Amino acid sequence: MTTPLISTAAVGHEFGPYDVTISSETANIYTKAIGGFESPDYGDAQAPLIMVAIALTKLIDELGIFSSGLQTIHAGQEVGWVRPVKIGEKIYAVGKLAGNSARGNNRFATVKVCYEDKTGTNVGSSSTTIIVTAEQP
Amino acid sequence: MIHSVGDKLSGFTRKITQERVNSYAEASGDHNPIHLNAAYAASTKFGTRIAHGMLSLALVTEMLAIDFPKTWHSGGNIKVRFSAPVIPGETVKIHGEITDITETDLGLIAICSIGCKKPDGTNAVVGQATVPLE
Numbered sequence: 387m388t389t390p391l392i393s394t395a396a397v398g399h400e401f402g403p404y405d406v407t408i409s410s411e412t413a414n415i416y417t418k419a420i421g422g423f424e425s426p427d428y429g430d431a432q433a434p435l436i437m438v439a440i441a442l443t444k445l446i447d448e449l450g451i452f453s454s455g456l457q458t459i460h461a462g463q464e465v466g467w468v469r470p471v472k473i474g475e476k477i478y479a480v481g482k483l484a485g486n487s488a489r490g491n492n493r494f495a496t497v498k499v500c501y502e503d504k505t506g507t508n509v510g511s512s513s514t515t516i517i518v519t520a521e522q523p
Numbered sequence: 524m525i526h527s528v529g530d531k532l533s534g535f536t537r538k539i540t541q542e543r544v545n546s547y548a549e550a551s552g553d554h555n556p557i558h559l560n561a562a563y564a565a566s567t568k569f570g571t572r573i574a575h576g577m578l579s580l581a582l583v584t585e586m587l588a589i590d591f592p593k594t595w596h597s598g599g600n601i602k603v604r605f606s607a608p609v610i611p612g613e614t615v616k617i618h619g620e621i622t623d624i625t626e627t628d629l630g631l632i633a634i635c636s637i638g639c640k641k642p643d644g645t646n647a648v649v650g651q652a653t654v655p656l657e
Contacts, residue, residue, distance in 0.1 A: 412550050414544050414549035415549050415550040416544045416546075416547070416551075416575070418543075419543045419544075419546035419547035419549075419550055419578065419581075420543070420578060420582060420585065422535065424533070424535045424539050424585070424589065425585055426585060426588040426589050426592060428588070431596065433581065433584075433585075433588075434549065434584065434596055435577065435580060435581045435584050436551070436581075437554065438553055438577070439547075439550070439551040439575075439577045439581075440552060442551075442577065443551050443552040443553045444552075448554070452555060455552070457557065458555075458603075460575075460576040460577070460605050461604060461605060462602075462603065462604045462605065462621045463576070463577070463580060463601075463602075463603055463604075463605070464600070464601065464602045464603075465584075465600065465601050466598075466599065466600035466601075467596050467597060467598065467599055467600075468597065468598070469596065469597050470596040470597065490524070490564070
């Protein structure tokens with residue numbers, strides 16, 4: 387079994403850029419998952435958290451957590467927005483490892499992500515803290 | 524329109540079904556078996572499938588979009604921790620309250636306590652939002 391990146395990556399390690407452009411089909415599935423009669427009408431903008439969710443999935447994949455048989459607990463999340471993002475608008479997510487430490491059998495990692503449009507302008511940011519359990523020796 | 528300290532946000536309740544979890548997995552690409560595979564989930568410390576934490580958080584941000592439709596997506600921030608998993612079949616309560624209003628260089632900012640509670644009242648998601656006022 388290969389050593390997962392989460393076990394070796396140093397603070398400052400960069401991830402991506404990931405294409406987190408949301409298609410109308412994906413937006414519709416997301417709405418089906420979370421929506422209710424109270425849900426706001428976003429118009430042609432996307433529900434903003436979907437970009438964060440997709441970037442997080444790509445980060446977890448790149449960190450090699452599930453492919454190494456590890457399990458993760460999502461402990462904390464920060465998100466901030468500069469402007470709304472339209473469905474179909476090209477957006478890239480770039481991550482940077484901000485913390486990665488082992489305590490007992492667990493590993494605590496924090497990844498900060500910036501979301502940029504096609505001009506490289508920041509449209510939002512997020513920070514995710516995960517606890518990886520049952521790390522391989 | 525809410526603008527005062529102590530005002531409650533437009534909370535709501537929503538049932539988190541396994542169908543919602545399945546759709547969320549499809550949209551996000553997060554197919555972790557702890558959310559989808561009953562047999563696998565039974566072997567974990569939770570003993571059953573759990574909803575994605577980000578699904579519960581998405582509901583919290585819906586509340587912010589309802590109460591701050593013009594500003595949540597333009598200058599809004601949240602910081603939360605995930606305290607307990609939501610089990611498919613549970614109906615969660617999304618809640619929030621303005622705890623302070625402060626003046627910044629960018630104008631008035633509402634500081635809100637926000638969260639998602641499980642049916643027994645325990646916190647699944649708890650944290651704070653800051654949102655510009657119009």
